[in-house]
Amino acid sequence: MDHLSELESRSIYTIREAYSHYPSSALLWSIGKDSTVLLWLCLKAFLGKLPFPVLHIDTSYKFKEMYRQRDALARRWGLNLIVARNDEALAGGMNPEKEGRLNCCMALKTNALQMAIRQHKLDAILLGIRRDEHGIRAKERVFSPRNFNFQWDYKNQPMEIWEQHKRLSEGDQHFRIHPILDWSELDIWQYTKREKLPVVKLYFSEAGQRFRSIGCERCCAPIPSEAKTLDQVIEELKSTKISERSGRAQDKESAYMMQKLRSLGYM
Amino acid sequence: MTSAESTSIVIVGHVDHGKSTLIGRLLYDTGNLAADRLADIRQTSEKLGRKMEFAFVMDQFREEREANVTIDTSQTLLKHKGRILTLIDAPGHKEYLKNMITGAAQAEFAVLLLDVNEGIREQTDKHAQILKLLRIEKLAVVINKMDMIHYEEKTFRQHEHEIRTLLKERDLPVEAIIPISAYEGENVAIRSKQMDWYTGETVLEFLDGCHPTRNDGADGALELPVQMVYRPNNEELVLGRLERGSLKKDQNVVVFPSGKVVKVEKIVKYEENPKIASAGESVALVLKPEGQVKRGDVICSEQKPAKGAREFGAHGFWAAEAPLRLDAPLLVECRTQSVPCRVTKLSGELGEGSLQELHAGDVAWIELRTEGDLLVEEEGPLSRVVFQIEGQVAGCGVVGSVLEKTA
Numbered sequence: 001m002d003h004l005s006e007l008e009s010r011s012i013y014t015i016r017e018a019y020s021h022y023p024s025s026a027l028l029w030s031i032g033k034d035s036t037v038l039l040w041l042c043l044k045a046f047l048g049k050l051p052f053p054v055l056h057i058d059t060s061y062k063f064k065e066m067y068r069q070r071d072a073l074a075r076r077w078g079l080n081l082i083v084a085r086n087d088e089a090l091a092g093g094m095n096p097e098k099e100g101r102l103n104c105c106m107a108l109k110t111n112a113l114q115m116a117i118r119q120h121k122l123d124a125i126l127l128g129i130r131r132d133e134h135g136i137r138a139k140e141r142v143f144s145p146r147n148f149n150f151q152w153d154y155k156n157q158p159m160e161i162w163e164q165h166k167r168l169s170e171g172d173q174h175f176r177i178h179p180i181l182d183w184s185e186l187d188i189w190q191y192t193k194r195e196k197l198p199v200v201k202l203y204f205s206e207a208g209q210r211f212r213s214i215g216c217e218r219c220c221a222p223i224p225s226e227a228k229t230l231d232q233v234i235e236e237l238k239s240t241k242i243s244e245r246s247g248r249a250q251d252k253e254s255a256y257m258m259q260k261l262r263s264l265g266y267m
Numbered sequence: 268m269t270s271a272e273s274t275s276i277v278i279v280g281h282v283d284h285g286k287s288t289l290i291g292r293l294l295y296d297t298g299n300l301a302a303d304r305l306a307d308i309r310q311t312s313e314k315l316g317r318k319m320e321f322a323f324v325m326d327q328f329r330e331e332r333e334a335n336v337t338i339d340t341s342q343t344l345l346k347h348k349g350r351i352l353t354l355i356d357a358p359g360h361k362e363y364l365k366n367m368i369t370g371a372a373q374a375e376f377a378v379l380l381l382d383v384n385e386g387i388r389e390q391t392d393k394h395a396q397i398l399k400l401l402r403i404e405k406l407a408v409v410i411n412k413m414d415m416i417h418y419e420e421k422t423f424r425q426h427e428h429e430i431r432t433l434l435k436e437r438d439l440p441v442e443a444i445i446p447i448s449a450y451e452g453e454n455v456a457i458r459s460k461q462m463d464w465y466t467g468e469t470v471l472e473f474l475d476g477c478h479p480t481r482n483d484g485a486d487g488a489l490e491l492p493v494q495m496v497y498r499p500n501n502e503e504l505v506l507g508r509l510e511r512g513s514l515k516k517d518q519n520v521v522v523f524p525s526g527k528v529v530k531v532e533k534i535v536k537y538e539e540n541p542k543i544a545s546a547g548e549s550v551a552l553v554l555k556p557e558g559q560v561k562r563g564d565v566i567c568s569e570q571k572p573a574k575g576a577r578e579f580g581a582h583g584f585w586a587a588e589a590p591l592r593l594d595a596p597l598l599v600e601c602r603t604q605s606v607p608c609r610v611t612k613l614s615g616e617l618g619e620g621s622l623q624e625l626h627a628g629d630v631a632w633i634e635l636r637t638e639g640d641l642l643v644e645e646e647g648p649l650s651r652v653v654f655q656i657e658g659q660v661a662g663c664g665v666v667g668s669v670l671e672k673t674a
Binding site for chain 1: 273298301302303304324325327328329330338339340341342343344351365366368369372494495497499500504506507508535536537538545547549551562586600602603648651653657658659660663
């Protein structure tokens with residue numbers, strides 16, 4: 001079996017394990033490249049018919065192209081799409097300039113996610129984070145519990161071995177499940193190409209710039225790039241010396257920002 | 268890219284002997300460290316009033332950087348000579364052994380590191396025992412911090428002899444013993460000019476020689492542990508991954524433990540119906556008659572019917588705070604199987620002596636009696652078992668012998 005097929009098969013195994021143990025779960029979909037691959041793997045795991053909803057945490061500040069893509073794919077794949085928004089914070093005028101990025105991410109992403117988990121009584125959510133994206137994410141487990149304050153107890157993570165993991169038990173609010181944790185950025189693009197998956201155009205170069213990682217429009221910066229096609233993106237990644245999330249402002253604002261965000265429940 | 272191109276290597280050893288630094292140095296010397304990550308490390312090192320700390324590539328938690336200790340396992344990718352190596356950092360502190368084994372179990376190869384000023388320490392030996400338990404394919408030892416003893420050969424030879432003796436005792440073959448300075452980059456990716464008396468491999472050369480062997484079980488055996496039965500429409504789909512062997516459309520298979528024979532009417536993948544599936548593939552099966560299988564069953568070959576274990580022994584590791592005692596009830600999990608068992612015997616890791624209980628961090632020989640049907644093997648994926656107590660992974664083991672089979 002080739003490398004991509006091996007990754008695919010292992011991820012499908014994880015997705016099916018997750019659903020076997022936690023039928024009350026949802027897939028977190030940001031319309032970005034990683035969670036779109038994860039969505040596709042879920043469709044493959046369940047032969048085209050997802051047994052759980054797809055959750056989009058909508059900060060209202062996402063790129064327009066992402067909203068269009070979301071609605072088009074939700075129709076094409078017959079998804080049960082839940083859009084979760086922290087309307088209260090938005091009504092209060094929350095934005096990154098006014099309140100700072102940490103507070104904005106907390107309110108519009110972390111808190112919106114927590115509200116959705118409570119409202120839909122979810123025991124587990126599937127997320128498309130990867131180890132090679134960020135050093136803090138590299139420390140994650142595939143099955144990662146969150147406590148009743150939705151916190152990640154990163155100093156005392158459970159043992160995980162041979163794809164066996166701890167079960168939701170006393171003290172755990174829900175599980176974060178990471179089926180593509182060991183995929184690299186290059187794997188994602190090579191798989192996207194192999195499977196002919198739809199891609200938001202922002203990832204391709206226009207006027208000498210492209211986005212390598214996408215989220216909220218105001219907090220994403222493009223990188224200089226001439227890569228206009230999947231093949232060119234793949235070639236570019238093979239030689240780049242810049243890390244993937246270098247354009248993501250919330251990772252950088254201060255040292256340990258990612259650790260702080262994640263320990264409090266950020267993705 | 269083929270699977271032979273991806274390989275995982277874990278770096279283990281006693282706390283503060285330089286594991287994270289070695290990984291950081293390897294990435295730096297092979298041009299695998301992104302410019303912005305390098306800047307972050309330089310900046311944080313300066314802020315803490317230290318020289319360049321390569322360990323910060325892996326040690327990303329604030330607590331880890333400030334206290335200079337790795338708390339949890341981490342992984343990073345090293346691209347070299349057209350291959351992608353996954354380097355796994357494992358903590359060397361006794362308290363974090365469960366994190367160490369979590370990381371080490373994902374590796375096919377290992378580098379055991381020791382500090383030339385300290386030699387063999389408690390966790391050096393413990394990690395060696397764990398590597399043995401995990402059946403690591405190939406091991407190199409690196410003796411680090413040679414810069415601190417002015418690259419002197421005599422002290423190195425002394426440590427080399429001691430570690431060789433220990434590993435022999437532990438029945439763990441070692442491929443190379445390499446003198447290095449991770450901090451200065453001597454014999455890591457670049458051959459040291461300071462140690463011209465050493466002519467063996469550098470760390471990077473050892474890594475280049477790590478190619479995993481894969482056994483797809485072409486011995487007629489077939490093992491597909493059932494994950495779940497799914498009914499998206501009127502057809503019953505049996506979901507699972509082939510752990511061993513291959514499967515053809517229209518072939519008869521036996522269901523463990525019921526012994527019932529069913530026919531594989533269809534192999535289903537999303538938008539395709541393959542005629543054959545092989546080891547490692549996640550598939551869906553339409554079996555006739557329907558309604559014969561559930562989660563935890565194992566689909567086996569008709570020619571080589573599987574027999575469950577009544578009693579078996581495993582090289583085990585105990586992780587839970589509460590000790591494991593003789594006669595204690597446990598849930599043993601092997602892939603999707605989950606069966607209650609009782610501990611019948613505890614002894615040293617080579618089967619010597621007899622123990623009353625195991626404590627967190629102990630490596631031992633554990634014998635168990637099953638109280639249900641459990642299919643385990645002495646090799647391959649079904650040799651790996653996990654012990655669960657109240658929803659926690661409390662320990663793990665690799666089956667060494669099936670002492671009694673079901674009738």
